[in-house]
Amino acid sequence: MDQPLRPERPATRIQTANREAILAAALPIFATYGYRGTTIDQIAKRAGMSKPNLLYYFRRKEEIYEALLQRTLTEWLAPLRMLERDGDPETELRQYIGAKLRMSFEQPEASRLFANEVLNGAPVIRPFLETDLRALVEAKAEVIAHWVERGRIASVDPVHLIFLIWATTQHYADFAAQIEAVLGDRAKSRDFLTETTEAVLAIVLNGVSRAEARS
Amino acid sequence: MDQPLRPERPATRIQTANREAILAAALPIFATYGYRGTTIDQIAKRAGMSKPNLLYYFRRKEEIYEALLQRTLTEWLAPLRMLERDGDPETELRQYIGAKLRMSFEQPEASRLFANEVLNGAPVIRPFLETDLRALVEAKAEVIAHWVERGRIASVDPVHLIFLIWATTQHYADFAAQIEAVLGDRAKSRDFLTETTEAVLAIVLNGVSRAEARS
């Protein structure tokens, strides 16, 4: 076709800007309403352009969604990738958890986008999960197992530790509506990230500390 | 809300049975596709009745959704309600976490229904969250604070501990697709619940144990 988005042709400035605007507009909507609950109209309106014009940049709703997920995923896993086998376990975990919590507070919509996709059965990103993510988890589980073997942390199941950290940190983004309903103003305080980070670190770091491992 | 449509007459057996069938059919669909992503057709088909007949029992899609949430919520919070101020903290937490994990494994769809609703901003259950749930959390936070004061557990922030337990246990239901993609057969093993329970308990109980509370 004579579509403008041909890869061969370099994207113009307007194209880049508009694609960016569309993605930015789409993120919070997909994050809240899910794929099927989101309408192109909503996105177009939020991006300040007409629906056909939006479809000039992304030919299908699906393309927007996939582009968003792709971009999110990479960024989302960056902190885990940084977990260093040779670092100090406590420092490493502290950094990891801290980074994840910061992302949850600063980009809660990205987290929710991802949560929605997985809740729906991960129709789009399943291939990624089964290959890249799986490999990453295995590699980092190995790192944690290494720490356990060396006696540097308590004997915890590495994979479940990763899941626990994911769950705990992303919870503040994915269930923000609930947290705000329960905590009220406290959740809106400027210090809520700090408070949360301290609380989570206290439990998790203590949870993996060697002192007295429990059954 | 979930009253029979003709308040004058008591619900017949067929009415009760059919309403039940509809709710049972609707749960997994709402849980997977979210409110807007679910069609009445899907539910009716799964419930084995015609669309108009389904609408005879629930006049609007919203009613089904609300009835489901209402029923789920009560059940969902039962374990937390059982947390006893005067019990042994470790035993209490062990029971709570165990119960929550069991629910996540046995009724993952209820968890996902709830997750979807909250991800969407909790449009329907917000009032409940702001009143009942809030009160419950405050009460149980008080229980935990009591334990902390008595030195029976480490000095953790009670509310965040509750969130951490919610997040961690529900994660196995809400992100099941991801967990299965990452773990493969291991997640489908018959022992996966046991394995998970042990791993989670190990970390969380250790995390709140007094030995050496950390910053």
Next chain:
Amino acid sequence: MDQPLRPERPATRIQTANREAILAAALPIFATYGYRGTTIDQIAKRAGMSKPNLLYYFRRKEEIYEALLQRTLTEWLAPLRMLERDGDPETELRQYIGAKLRMSFEQPEASRLFANEVLNGAPVIRPFLETDLRALVEAKAEVIAHWVERGRIASVDPVHLIFLIWATTQHYADFAAQIEAVLGDRAKSRDFLTETTEAVLAIVLNGVSRAEARS
């Protein structure tokens, strides 16, 4: 689905009537504008129902089109099927040509529907053409060849004779607009079918007569 058109469920009277009305409304439109040039709106309006209601009977535009073609094809080839090997060639051809011309005059839209489909490359009925129609043509070509061998008609190529008859008779339906433009009132006369039949028979029957076959 809970579609009403399930084959298992017998069609009700209304269904039969409405499907019939839709097909009747669709025929002249498809015949004139072709598949892509026809809109469901046009058909629905002509059939006196709303667009969604029409789609309640035929779930896709394509289904209407295919149903029409299927019905037309059978009827359309009936005259050829009657060509009898043991009949008198002149009588047989006279009947065949007469029947085809009558159909062209009485149901020109069916002819045009078919012409449109074939002009478009026969995307839908190609399988039929390659199997059933091919077999029929081969069988009837054999009949004509038989006549030629017996010296009952001139030595003509059977297949091309069939094509010539098709072309000539269907021309009065397919090119009616042109014929009317060229002939004016003459083409609208009540006797035009008779006149045409006589003229075509004169040429074709003479054309296959044995007297003096030409190169």
Next chain:
Amino acid sequence: MDQPLRPERPATRIQTANREAILAAALPIFATYGYRGTTIDQIAKRAGMSKPNLLYYFRRKEEIYEALLQRTLTEWLAPLRMLERDGDPETELRQYIGAKLRMSFEQPEASRLFANEVLNGAPVIRPFLETDLRALVEAKAEVIAHWVERGRIASVDPVHLIFLIWATTQHYADFAAQIEAVLGDRAKSRDFLTETTEAVLAIVLNGVSRAEARS
């Protein structure tokens, strides 16, 4: 109608070349999909230019279509124009039929373009049909009538003879999809034009031969 867009300036070479390219690209598409079924995108792509650029040469889709028809019509009727009152009827008809068949085989798309237009009710060329074509047919019918009067051919209705020749010869272009489906490789043979010409001439010339006119 097919004037350059800026009448003040004569068409440049590029203009002429591009208009030509567009028409060449448009012919097979209009011929196959009809007017409404054809998109400017398809034409532009095939012509190797952008849609807006195409519209620089032809301001509307309709203009392309009309230009094509106009050009085709003239060419299409050339053979008939050559039918000479004073020539030998058999020779004249042989030439006419031969020329028409050659055109059908060599430019089937032009034939199909025309067929589509007439099938659609001749919305664009009706004026032409009612004036020029009508006059031409009347003139040539007179030629044939002259031959009949002189006893040089059988007593056939001139107009219907013309229609029969049109129908029969154009059939091989317009219904090519069907002919190929029915005949298979035979229709793709290099000799198929020769074979067809002989078969058609045999029937038609015999059909108008004087030997024994029939009812």
Next chain:
DNA sequence: GATGAATGAGCCTTCATTCAT
């Protein structure tokens, strides 16, 4: 209680055409 029939509103997408450069 149950279902066939009907529909307004909405959604994704296509398309001819225009505008600005």
Next chain:
DNA sequence: AATGAATGAAGGCTCATTCAT
């Protein structure tokens, strides 16, 4: 002469809901 960008107007189809029986 050419093209990237933009859009109004459909068009096919879905869906929640209502009506009538």
